Amino acid sequence: MERPTESVVDGSQASPPVHPKELPAVDRLLRLPAVAVLLAEHGHTRVATEARALLEGLRTQALAGALTLADIETDALAAAVARRVGQRLAPRMRTVINLTGTVIHTNLGRSLLADSALQHLLAMMASPNNLEFDLASGGRGDRDTVVEELLCTLTGAEAATVVNNNAAAVLLSIAALARGKEVIVSRGELVEIGGAFRMPDVMASAGATLVEVGTTNRTHPADYERAITERTALLMKVHTSNYAVQGFTAAVDEVDLAPIAHAKGLPLVTDLGSGSLVDLAAWGLPREPLPQEKLAAGCDVVTFSGDKLLGGPQAGLLVGSQAAIGRIRKFPMKRALRMSKLPLAALEATLMLYLRPERLTQNLPTLRLLTRPVEAIRALALALLPAVRSAVAPRFEVTALDMLGQIGSGSLPVERLPSAGLAIAPVQKKGAGRSLDALATALRSLPQPVIGRIADDRLLLDLRCLEDASLLLNQLPALQERLA
Numbered sequence: 001m002e003r004p005t006e007s008v009v010d011g012s013q014a015s016p017p018v019h020p021k022e023l024p025a026v027d028r029l030l031r032l033p034a035v036a037v038l039l040a041e042h043g044h045t046r047v048a049t050e051a052r053a054l055l056e057g058l059r060t061q062a063l064a065g066a067l068t069l070a071d072i073e074t075d076a077l078a079a080a081v082a083r084r085v086g087q088r089l090a091p092r093m094r095t096v097i098n099l100t101g102t103v104i105h106t107n108l109g110r111s112l113l114a115d116s117a118l119q120h121l122l123a124m125m126a127s128p129n130n131l132e133f134d135l136a137s138g139g140r141g142d143r144d145t146v147v148e149e150l151l152c153t154l155t156g157a158e159a160a161t162v163v164n165n166n167a168a169a170v171l172l173s174i175a176a177l178a179r180g181k182e183v184i185v186s187r188g189e190l191v192e193i194g195g196a197f198r199m200p201d202v203m204a205s206a207g208a209t210l211v212e213v214g215t216t217n218r219t220h221p222a223d224y225e226r227a228i229t230e231r232t233a234l235l236m237k238v239h240t241s242n243y244a245v246q247g248f249t250a251a252v253d254e255v256d257l258a259p260i261a262h263a264k265g266l267p268l269v270t271d272l273g274s275g276s277l278v279d280l281a282a283w284g285l286p287r288e289p290l291p292q293e294k295l296a297a298g299c300d301v302v303t304f305s306g307d308k309l310l311g312g313p314q315a316g317l318l319v320g321s322q323a324a325i326g327r328i329r330k331f332p333m334k335r336a337l338r339m340s341k342l343p344l345a346a347l348e349a350t351l352m353l354y355l356r357p358e359r360l361t362q363n364l365p366t367l368r369l370l371t372r373p374v375e376a377i378r379a380l381a382l383a384l385l386p387a388v389r390s391a392v393a394p395r396f397e398v399t400a401l402d403m404l405g406q407i408g409s410g411s412l413p414v415e416r417l418p419s420a421g422l423a424i425a426p427v428q429k430k431g432a433g434r435s436l437d438a439l440a441t442a443l444r445s446l447p448q449p450v451i452g453r454i455a456d457d458r459l460l461l462d463l464r465c466l467e468d469a470s471l472l473l474n475q476l477p478a479l480q481e482r483l484a
Helices: 026-030 033-042 044-063 074-089 115-125 148-155 166-178 199-205 221-227 254-263 291-296 322-330 333-337 341-353 357-363 365-370 374-392 432-444 469-473 476-483
Strands: 159-163 182-186 209-213 232-238 268-271 301-305 316-320 396-405 417-426 453-455 458-462
Touching: 026 033, 026 044, 033 044, 033 074, 044 074, 115 341, 148 159, 148 291, 148 316, 148 341, 159 166, 159 322, 159 333, 166 182, 166 199, 166 232, 166 268, 166 301, 166 316, 166 322, 166 333, 182 199, 182 221, 199 209, 209 221, 221 254, 232 254, 254 268, 291 301, 291 316, 301 322, 316 322, 322 333, 341 357, 357 365, 374 396, 374 417, 374 469, 374 476, 396 458, 417 432, 432 453, 432 458, 432 476
Parallel strands: 182 209, 182 232, 232 268, 268 301
Antiparallel strands: 159 316, 301 316, 396 417, 417 458, 453 458
16 A cells, blocks of 8 residues: 655644644645745735635534545645635626626626727726816816717717716706705606616605606696696606506607796706617617607706616716706715716717717627627527537537527517527426526536526527627536536
8 A cells, every 4th residue: 555645744644534733833834835836926914814714624624523634735735725815816706608698788797898998998097097187277177078078969968967877867867956846757657677776766865756647557748737836846757668568558758748847947857767879770679769869859858878778887877958967067966976987988988989870880899799690690509509519418408599689777678689599408307497507507607607598498598699609618618527
């Protein structure tokens, strides 16, 4: 019999269980050559902390009689320290492969930034910049000027400002224009968005009193007219982008509501939610209302999001009249909700892309993915089929098929996007649900997690958002190991 490998503790032999006293001291563990490399790379604080935590865990195992000599061999200890250091320094936010079929996925970071936005962001973050410095006068500047002219050019607005998300834009608009007074909203537009964020709650948080008019399915101009009193400060429209009411319905458009508001000297605010700066119908997609249309119809303020259909970073954009935006900009809450230099740089570069609308489908990732030809996605599915089939065999069978995806993030909830992908089903039908859950877990545990969706006793991998096939192919060997 070969002699057991000697541990870091002099004289200890492979005779389990190991006694706690056989564990090395922290300083001795840190002197191991492999651990010394970690010290040089990461510093004493981090490595020593993980070494102590490792030894404490091993001590607990030893007291339970569950520690063997193999666990405290030199190589095993050094590898364990390295593993702990690596895990502790690994970022929690990771890139994933979105094969859910939802292009703008709220839980997966929504829109992807364009290359030009990423380059501009990196340049601005790596150097001092003129965030609030007027280069012409040499005096203090206003960060709104970074994007205000662009937003006015693209929407036709007199003025514009930005905050950190669209919920903040709505909150700020109501607080600045109607705090302590009443806001009239159609009952059919009292939406709830993600995270139980409800329009009545926004009103209360802004210090305004909500006045509901009409019914869930039908609201008429006379409903607004009758509700206006001396306490009314604002009329508001909310685009119901995250649900649809069908059948016997009626709503008052901004073009009809604006004269009612302005006849009483009241502003009209419209929240578009997702918002879009271009007519998506030009590319065969369902149409969304545009901020420029709402302004032309007479709205004083239009709010919309930066990280949904616009395809930029998280932001709340407010465009409108000089008077209304001026009041909003001066309201004290504005400073608490303002954008930092990082998303502001990304937003500026994203908006710049809209100055060349003919190139949007090439340069803006969101629009590029939404307009991707189904034929190209089908071809990708057929090309990936053999490799995926081999990786999940023999427990699963794989087929290529047409699918229906969606735009996402509350945008156009009824419409579906024709797509294609791979469907993975268990060969053994008994316990299929557990098998699919295990497969989904294995996919999420890959070095670059793969996120699909389970439907109809299959795990579906919609390939609309996969532009580089190698991203998935590179994960398959690890998937095969996990399923072995």
